[in-house]
Amino acid sequence: MMEDAIPLASSKTKVKCNFMQNITAVFWTADPNKSPDKDGYIGDRGSASSLSVLLHIVLILQNVQEKSPLPPGPTPWLFLGNLLQKDVIPLDKSYPKVRSVVGELSPCSQNYSLVHKYGPIFTIWMGLKPAVVLCGYEMVKNALVAHAEEFGGRPPLPILKRVMMGQGFIMQKDAKWRDLRKFTVSTLREFGMGKKTMSERVQEEVLCLVKDITAVIQGKTFDLQKSITNAVSNVMCSVVIGKRFDCQNQIIAGHLCIAEKLISLFQTYLGMVCCSFCVVNLKKTSCELTYNQEDIVMSVFGLFVAGSTTTSDALNFAIFVKARLPHIQAKVQEEINEAIGISCVPRMEDWARMPFTNAVVHEIHQYRKVNNENFACSTTCCTEFRGFAIPQDTVIIPHITSVHFDPLKWETPEEFNPAHFLDEKGQFKKKDAFMPFSAGKRACPGEALARMELFLFFSTLLQNFHFQLVGEATDMDLLSIYDSYRNKILKLPIQATKRLL
Numbered sequence: 001m002m003e004d005a006i007p008l009a010s011s012k013t014k015v016k017c018n019f020m021q022n023i024t025a026v027f028w029t030a031d032p033n034k035s036p037d038k039d040g041y042i043g044d045r046g047s048a049s050s051l052s053v054l055l056h057i058v059l060i061l062q063n064v065q066e067k068s069p070l071p072p073g074p075t076p077w078l079f080l081g082n083l084l085q086k087d088v089i090p091l092d093k094s095y096p097k098v099r100s101v102v103g104e105l106s107p108c109s110q111n112y113s114l115v116h117k118y119g120p121i122f123t124i125w126m127g128l129k130p131a132v133v134l135c136g137y138e139m140v141k142n143a144l145v146a147h148a149e150e151f152g153g154r155p156p157l158p159i160l161k162r163v164m165m166g167q168g169f170i171m172q173k174d175a176k177w178r179d180l181r182k183f184t185v186s187t188l189r190e191f192g193m194g195k196k197t198m199s200e201r202v203q204e205e206v207l208c209l210v211k212d213i214t215a216v217i218q219g220k221t222f223d224l225q226k227s228i229t230n231a232v233s234n235v236m237c238s239v240v241i242g243k244r245f246d247c248q249n250q251i252i253a254g255h256l257c258i259a260e261k262l263i264s265l266f267q268t269y270l271g272m273v274c275c276s277f278c279v280v281n282l283k284k285t286s287c288e289l290t291y292n293q294e295d296i297v298m299s300v301f302g303l304f305v306a307g308s309t310t311t312s313d314a315l316n317f318a319i320f321v322k323a324r325l326p327h328i329q330a331k332v333q334e335e336i337n338e339a340i341g342i343s344c345v346p347r348m349e350d351w352a353r354m355p356f357t358n359a360v361v362h363e364i365h366q367y368r369k370v371n372n373e374n375f376a377c378s379t380t381c382c383t384e385f386r387g388f389a390i391p392q393d394t395v396i397i398p399h400i401t402s403v404h405f406d407p408l409k410w411e412t413p414e415e416f417n418p419a420h421f422l423d424e425k426g427q428f429k430k431k432d433a434f435m436p437f438s439a440g441k442r443a444c445p446g447e448a449l450a451r452m453e454l455f456l457f458f459s460t461l462l463q464n465f466h467f468q469l470v471g472e473a474t475d476m477d478l479l480s481i482y483d484s485y486r487n488k489i490l491k492l493p494i495q496a497t498k499r500l501l
């Protein structure tokens with residue numbers, strides 16, 4: 001009976017069903033210690049039927065995946081989707097080819113790439129939830145800019161929802177998001193964001209950081225991450241609350257700690273699992289159209305959360321770049337000496353006269369790898385895109401790292417190369433494939449402030465200090481040192497010395 005089942009089946013599904021029966025039979029007869037029952041099967045009926053159910057589910061899921069309107073992608077595991085598949089998640093690790101700064105291929109460079117296998121648009125499964133991943137400049141730009149409305153939603157973010165009680169504009173979509181974002185950004189502008197007064201506040205903060213580092217240098221070590229995070233958060237405090245806080249202040253330290261833990265959890269694998277399996281009640285957030293005081297409070301908290309760790313991470317990475325690439329550090333310092341001198345504090349006006357420093361700051365964004373699986377967008381309606389009918393509320397991950405490593409847009413994407421942003425005369429040139437702040441409707445509203453902070457912190461720190469690697473890190477490549485430091489495998493391997501001005 002079992003043998004002629006397969007040839008008799010005509011459709012693919014039927015073949016699968018009969019194939020299931022064969023598999024089930026094989027498992028039922030697999031245990032040599034059990035004697036055959038009246039149907040001729042050997043074994044424990046209970047476990048065999050569970051196994052059979054399991055295998056049926058696998059095949060049903062496979063079938064569902066084949067018929068899904070979503071782009072194809074790596075086969076998910078039952079319930080977990082692709083979450084435990086190290087060659088899929090996190091995407092920045094599976095995205096190809098990391099070349100060390102000194103030029104040789106690192107061991108992971110031979111990783112197979114999802115893009116090579118499935119093309120620049122594919123689906124991954126975060127547990128039972130599908131997410132469409134967009135890779136490379138053309139694909140990401142086309143979706144976020146040409147289809148801005150359709151890709152401008154935000155999926156439920158369970159961790160943020162819990163902390164922010166579903167309020168504030170990061171969590172919203174549609175009209176409420178638009179109104180709240182407009183209100184928040186215009187109020188911040190009135191408070192000075194993006195204006196000259198803002199750059200003075202940033203300068204004040206950098207000078208405090210310089211003082212702190214100078215004081216600690218005598219003791220030789222300093223907590224780089226903490227000092228930078230405090231400084232960056234204080235910039236936000238001075239914008240939003242109108243005053244800065246001493247880094248010893250317990251209240252602000254408590255708030256920073258919450259924001260930092262929240263973001264750290266958000267970026268980790270554990271955070272991804274939480275977001276994949278938590279069920280979010282959408283009703284309250286999506287149906288209310290007007291905002292209230294709590295929404296405004298949470299929008300401000302959202303600015304802290306979204307603005308502090310992102311900027312301080314970029315600044316931390318910038319210091320690692322300086323220490324790992326002394327020739328770049330020296331060239332920036334030379335430019336600072338010429339354009340600003342040794343006694344004036346760098347200002348935004350200097351930016352235009354410092355093309356190399358400007359290019360290095362841009363390259364820092366370009367070269368850094370970021371995980372944005374947990375801070376994705378979503379479709380606001382059923383969307384026809386690249387031959388797929390993507391249903392409304394599907395999670396969309398515009399893979400920024402893939403844009404910044406797109407070999408069609410960057411001459412040497414795997415090398416830290418400031419020349420990406422310089423023309424043949426050594427002048428700064430913009431690149432359209434530069435999008436660390438994303439693009440379209442959901443693009444980062446803090447871009448102007450973040451750029452200002454990066455330039456002023458970067459140039460003032462290099463005007464005052466010389467950074468160098470110490471210990472085992474001296475033999476490691478840039479991305480490995482930074483990853484090891486962030487994952488607390490390596491203690492801060494950097495020493496700062498005051499420059500003799």
Ligand code: HEM
Pocket residue numbers: 154169170171181302303304306307308310311314375376377436437438439441442443444445446447449450
């Ligand atoms: C180096 C620094 C920064 C980087 C790399 C960065 C990057 C990003 C990215 C990629 C997004 C996601 C856009 C999307 O969903 O497509 C975003 C959103 C956001 N960023 Fe930033 N950001 C930075 C600094 C800041 C700062 C300083 C602020 C606050 C002043 C800020 C506030 C926000 C907010 C509120 C959102 C959510 C926007 C929305 O949902 O409408 N960011 N950022």
